[in-house]
Amino acid sequence: MHIKDEGLWRAVPENITELNINNYRQVWSNTLPITEGIVGKSGGFLTKINITNNSGQTWFLIPNANFLDIARATWITNSKQEEEVIDFSQFHNSSAPQLLHFQVLPIQVDGETNTSIWLYVSAKHFPTLVSLTLYSSADFYRYQTMNNSLSLTAISIMLLLGLLSFLIYTRTGHRIAITCAGYVGLHGVGWAAASGLVNDLFSEIQINWSYAGMYIFPFAIACACQFVSDLFECKNQHLKLAKFLNILTIICTFLGLSMALISFQLSFYVSHILAMIWILVTLSVSVIMMSKKDFRAKYFLIGNLLYSFSLAYYMAAHNKMFGALDNPEAVVLIALSVDCLCIILCLSEWFKLKQIEFNRHFYLSRIDPLTQLGNRYALNETLSNLGEHYFIVYIDFDGLKAINDKYGHAEGDKLIEKGAKLISNLIKPKGTTFRVGGDEFICVLSTSTYADLLSLQQIISQSLIEINSQLKAFWAEAGLSFGIANNQQGNTASECLSLADSEMYKYKQLKIRVETAKQI
């Protein structure tokens, strides 16, 4: 059964501090019902519900109010003519069932008929029409299960995702992970407080934590601003947006701090205006980023679209025009937890792009741009992972300086490119070629047996002599000198390397002597 707010409540003057039936009767006869409803009001309000015929089962009455500092039900028992009181406010709810977002009054007036239950509620702010809904036991437990499980799941998701981002921050040190933890985690903490979960868990605390959600919200948005700035690398790529988000962060932080000094009612409206501004910001940023083909925005857009729809529903539920809409808190919470999942997906997209960027830099830092062969860094990595049988070839081109001087550097480049191609094609099936200097190349080859190694060494020597002739066919001055050393000759890779180098040097000297002899 649903009892509408209009004309239901009467304002209890502030000077009435004793809450008893006599005072209630006095207020009732001296005041008029508030026909427009108590939405947007604060303070204490009174109503009377007549129970004409009680079947003996327990009924559950839920006032549609998220924040209740005082909630008392009082009646006179027919049998004993005594005043009975049930306090079902945030702090004294041990006898009432736990229902997130609301307070519940269990009504069990055995055998009573024609009883009037006086209901007194007081809060700093009533953001909705405070209608009353009366549930039978079966209906109430069904509603309680649905409401509590949905809300707990959503809050747990937010808190866990916040914790996950925090852990990612401790492992990676990336600022985006901590701004994400603040964004997601503070939403979780805010809703844990606003739903009454904190009070339910720590019932000894005499503070109504359901108000705290509003105070935490601006700080969550401050973190969200910085998260968006980090996500789209605004400081490097979108300076104006970075500035705007920084200003919004400062405003949010200032609002969050100053909320302690203003009335809760004002804080409530400030937080809701901030939520609307934030939705506009997120939707605009995601659309702009999508139009720039920055697909990190895709999850951000989906999550925030969903959140904005739920927020529109929530706002409508707080508006007289739409009346009482079902489960606005659960709707927002579910949408928000999906939004938080999308935010974590944005974070993973950011890390994915960083990984791609890192791989690119890693690759580029190991590649020689002229020949596309590995450089000395890449060689060092290969040398630290050698198999059982290997040999190293040290190659130095002849005549590069002469070609540079005679035909220009571009022609010298052509010699390097052509020579590199011929060498790497020869080596590829069994090993890798690296360019380690202007005209110096090192090849590392491995085989499964020593016998294979010796025969391959023979083949490679022969082929390099052929490449020397091929180069000479293009440039008379060009050629190559090489030296080979295997792992039987040197104990370590660096020993092999120096042996191959000195072999190459000897080979070059020999070639020079032969050339000189020919000229004489």
Ligand SMILES: Nc1nc2c(ncn2[C@@H]2O[C@H](COP(=O)(O)OP(=O)(O)OP(=O)(O)O)[C@@H](O)[C@H]2O)c(=O)[nH]1
């Ligand atoms: N075109 C071109 N020249 C380069 C490049 N890197 C280094 N050089 C030049 O290559 C020349 C190498 O000189 P040298 O070490 O004397 O080599 P060389 O003329 O082949 O003589 P030897 O090695 O003694 O046989 C130097 O003049 C460098 O400036 C490059 O990437 N492109």
